[in-house]
Amino acid sequence: MRGLSLVVLNMVGMLALSPAASAATCGNDGSGFANWLSQYKREAVSRGMSSRAVSRALSGVRYDPRVVRLDRSQKSFKLSFKQFYARRVSSSMIRRGRSYIENNRRLFSRIERDFGVPPEVIVSIWGLETGFGANSGKMSVMRSLATLAYDCRRSAFFTNELDHAIQIVARGDMSPDQMRGAWAGELGQTQFLASNYVKYAVDYDRNGRRDLIRSIPDVMASTANYLKRKGWRAGQSWGPGTKNYRVLREWNKAKVYVKTISVMATKMAGR
Missing domain, CATH: 1.10.530.10 (Lysozyme)
Known part of the structure; x- marks a missing residue:
């Protein structure tokens, strides 16, 4: 590629992320979220993520029932x-x-x-x-992705996205507070999922x-x-x-x- 040095991922303190979902138990309401989050954090570090990045990214994150309602309310695309x-x-x-x-x-x-x-x-x-x-979008990406990773409907998909969102924090692109976007965690002015952000930004x-x-x-x-x-x-x-x-x-x-x-x-x- 002429005139441009492509992005080389700065993975100091992190191993390549596995697309496999966390083994933490998912849930269909907020009652088990706190336990799930604690287990996810432990598993994320055991898979090679920086403990500092995990702690920083997920500090104060709570279950968001609005995100789940929005996910459940999606309808098939029927417009011509x-x-x-x-x-x-x-x-x-x-x-x-x-x-x-x-x-x-x-x-x-x-x-x-x-x-x-x-x-x-x-x-x-x-x-x-x-x-x-x-x-x-103005919603907390970390909160949305953690909620959807915990929710059973698409837990594996959104656990992978949460992993990559933490990687964005770890490599210094943005702070968790700056990461605000759409309800499903899309980021930026052309709405990148976190995994695409890591791959293509x-x-x-x-x-x-x-x-x-x-x-x-x-x-x-x-x-x-x-x-x-x-x-x-x-x-x-x-x-x-x-x-x-x-x-x-x-x-x-x-x-x-x-x-x-x-x-x-x-x-x-x-x-």
Whole structure:
């Protein structure tokens, strides 16, 4: 990759994280959470995590019944593309996207050189995910992930995400208090899960931290890095039926969401 030193994970005091779920017993209400959390902390350290990072990340964490209610209330995606696009995208949103690109032309040119992803695609994702950073979420990521890791419905998945969230703290990217996002623990202006944050986030402003909440260069470059690592083909179309369209499916499995990214990017590019 030209002009950029890729992130090398600083794993001092930590071993590679196992995707296996903690053996701690899950629960379907908050009554067993405190015991579960104590056991999770012990097991996390036994699996090679820094005891200091575990303690710091999970200090004061409590069970959040609201998170469980939100998880249980998810419904199947039933909107048509036309309905979804009308709800989520407007002409003013397209104009704002173009303005962001024009006002940050040097940054986006460098990102396209380094990762091969056009600015229109990155900015479309940014706009759809959080309204260009306006709605990235205010819930404690550690509290949400600990609650969902304890909850029996998807314990293994969210235990893995909690492991990686602690790794973000351990390597110094963000403090636990700074890690605020959506109810399911998504972080930053383009909503990275913690495991994807660890794998794909880059320190593009070169300040020593990968900050997907406050650093626009880090946000934009990390989103491009994700797409590149998933197989994005530089200089090629992103419309339906293309290889790049299939890469967008890696970002979000919902067909209407992927089509919306593609159409938004095409309109921003003036095609």
